[in-house]
Amino acid sequence: MMLNSTKLLYNTTMIIGIMVCICSNNWMMMWSGLEISLMSFLPLMISKNLLSSECMMKYFIIQGMSSSMLMLGFMFMLMTIKMSTFFMITSLMLKIGMSPFHNWVLSIIEGLDYSAIFILLTLIKISPLMILAYINILVWIPVMLSLVVGATLGINQNSMRKILGYSSIYNLGFTCSCISEMSLWLIYMMIYSFMLLCVIFMIQKLNVHYLNQIMINDFNLKTKISFWLMMMSFGGVPPMLGFLSKLMLFEFMILNKQILLLLLMMISSLIVMFYYIRSTYMSIMISSILMKWNLLSLSYSLILLTVMNTTVLSILILVKSLY
Template structure:
């Protein structure tokens, strides 16, 4: 997606819609912010891919149904009906694409370019998560389903876009666990967004969208190593940055005695790490005609990404000691 004046205009209004949601003190203005973000995001989905129009239509229909359910819940709230919070929560869960309302995401991501995919998994998640902090409804079953389906369903995928989508669903389950603590979910979403942007830049810059392309792509070994490190960080492998965001959720689960969630996090994080390792194993360990001594020829972006992943966690832990 070329960042021309039109795309910058729509991107600016999408950010304004998110800010309107964050700064509003009533549900009607929050709904207006959601609709502004939706109508601004739809033109950004357009690309030269044939499937992009189908993805745009599916995204619009799902978000419209979700907004309709939200309006129904708000009307029930005004008329003092029971279970209005369940309708609002249902609307938010559909907007976020968590299990079992995640199937629309898989067909939408196949027609997205890099920038719309980054926006859909980072910026557009802020408003629904913020809305969820206002609703006091138990979603322990939804959290368990999200963690289980997000990890298991990603194993048999050959599309890297779908694999990243299932990983995002799994990470949304971790955010939902800590939804009662604003600092933790903001911290998690911020650093997860940074890692997600790095991984997306690497995949789209190397034009790699399926597992078998990891074998035949003859990129620099430094690029493959950078991708490997970034995926390990996204999966939560110590000592990379991604481990810190999982560690803080694990500490939150221990403090609040959420032992079932703790077991699910530990067990299914291993599955997420498995399909990330399988992805990079195909790239690094199979036969390649490129020479290995060119590892020393690190380009600037590879060096920045590697240093960020390796050094950010020790710096954060040191700051925590002083705090």
């Protein structure tokens, strides 16, 4: 569906729903904001993919069930029942697709186009994460499960959509580990959203859906190198932009003496780096006999995102050291 008045209306109301949820000071208005953004996102899921209508129904059922659990948690809170926090946290983890409630994300993501995938993995998750931040309880077991599941199960995936899905589950573990520090997880989500936008833009431009296509199709070397550098940044390899967000979280973990969680984060980061870089490494090796001075003809449109990913971290560290 091209950009038209209907799509503009649904995008606008979805953002209004997110803003209502963020700016509210009572639980009922937060719940209303969640429902507005849900009902606005459902029509945006429709695409030429034959599975899109099935995915839309699955998403509606899952989100409806989690919303009813959230309302039940609010009712229990009014009745001063101790289980209220459990119901609220469980429903919010189900809404964002955090492990162990992550299977619906992987089944839905296969039937969506890439623009809907970007909204599903970034914008839609802001409202539930904000409510989790208001509750301010660190959920240790789901955070560790998300790190392990996102890192290990993404290794044997061939579909780019599934890799992005497992990457989202993995990054949710990072986001929820610092949920008590509002500015920190918001910066992390902003950096993750920017890197995801870069990767999705490149995947759409190359029309790549599976890892095999990157190796089989004869892309020129400048495109392969740009894609490789973006995936390195997505995995958090220094000195890329993706390393900045992980560096902030590692510092936060050390200050709070959460050494076990920090160790798990570092080990899982290595596994995630492996399957990000693997997706482009072989395609670059095929071009190893090419004349390297041909790289001087890089186009400005491709080099812009690469420069942003490689230099922003150094500039930010320099600014921090000056202050």
